[in-house]
Amino acid sequence: MWGYSQMKMRFLPCFLVLAACLPLRAQQPQTPAGKLTVDWAVPESPAFTVLGLTPQTVTRPSSSQQLATTLLNGIDQNGNFQSGIALDLQPYMLWYGHTVSYAKYRDSRATRFLSRAQLSVGSSKGATGDDKSARVALGLRLTLLDKGDPYLNAATNVCLANAGTSAIAAADPVPAPAASQSDKDAYTARMMAAYAPLERVCREKHQREYRRTGWNNSSLVIGGAPSWISTTGTTSDLKWNGAGVWTSYAYGFEGIPGLEDSSQLILHYRFRNKEQLPDPNQTGKFLEQDSHVFGARWRFGTADATGSLEYVFLHRDILGSRTDNSSRLSAAFERIETGNIWFSFSFGTERGRADGANRAFVLTSFNWGFNRKEE
Secondary structure, eight states: OOOHHHHHHHHHHHHHHHHHHSOOOOOOOOOBGGGSOOOOOOOOOHHHHHHTOSSSSSOOOOOOOSEEEEEEEEEOTTSOEEEEEEEEEOHHHHHHTTTSBHHHHHHOHHHHHHHHOEEEEEEEEEOBTTBOOEEEEEEEEEEEEETTOTTOOHHHHHHHHHHHHHHHHHTOSOOOTTSOHHHHHHHHHHHHHHHHHHHHHHHHHIIIIIHHHHTTOOEEEEEEEEEEEETTSOGGGOEEEEEEEEEEEEEOOTTOTTTTTTEEEEEEEEEEEEEEEEOTTSTTOEEEEEEEEEEEEEEEEOSSEEEEEEEEEEEEEETTSOEEEEEEEEEEEEEEEETTEEEEEEEEEEEOOTTSOOOEEEEEEEEEEEOOOOO
């Protein structure tokens, strides 16, 4: 009787010949996750959040843009005119999003975590006699939950998978392993030529339909930012101005007819320490305070235009002075103007301040978002 080694030696050549004649297993074409961008409203800048210069106090935790800028003007909550600029970016998605496949993004939590991280730098300058200070902040925002992630849409995944299957069928025959490299390259070229228009249809539908239905989906973020201040307004006098941490949770009413595509409820908490603010009772003097902010915001509208109403409770511990509890009511409107440029307008007032300095405020901003798009 033959031993195992004799049988293996006798039939191995047959297996090799058979394998050389079998076609390669066709691989599904891959779409980079960075192609599946959606131009939603540009979220509030983490740097402006810690400086207290976002049009709304309760910041929304929506998906970030790969690159965004914010220009801000208006009267802040302390009654002083402010102008400022912020720059925000998603470093990983901006630089590597065009190389990370949709499948890799979907299956790797680490890739998703890095892709969603947002860095920010912002500065503001007072323009009145009561506040000539200049402020600078660096911010980091991390997304822990994002049901509106434009790079993680199940319907788009199915569409791309079907497009890949159709492209493979259109590119037949699949070359055998022994085929020449030119034959293999020709097959790949046929498959990608068939895949490109089908993929484009999937992406256009994704950007159109998912933008309409996913703008208000549930999400959760945490953020933090250190800050510096120059009370004289000159950069040479910049000094430490404390830091802030915050979290925002947005509920998108998923599965509730009439609300799931039109409303969003946001809950927000923020702690800020060693913040220096102009003393409303002494021109040119500053007070140092720690503060806690608890707020809720209701957004309503569409992916192109939203209104919002906000209530905020503020607890301030003013160094060497008093504890102050007050509230803030505000309303805001935001809409897309052209391209991915957004205009935001908010107004409101404070109530219940112990020093009686309840002030109205009006802030406007222009936000521009950029997502790297490739054909």
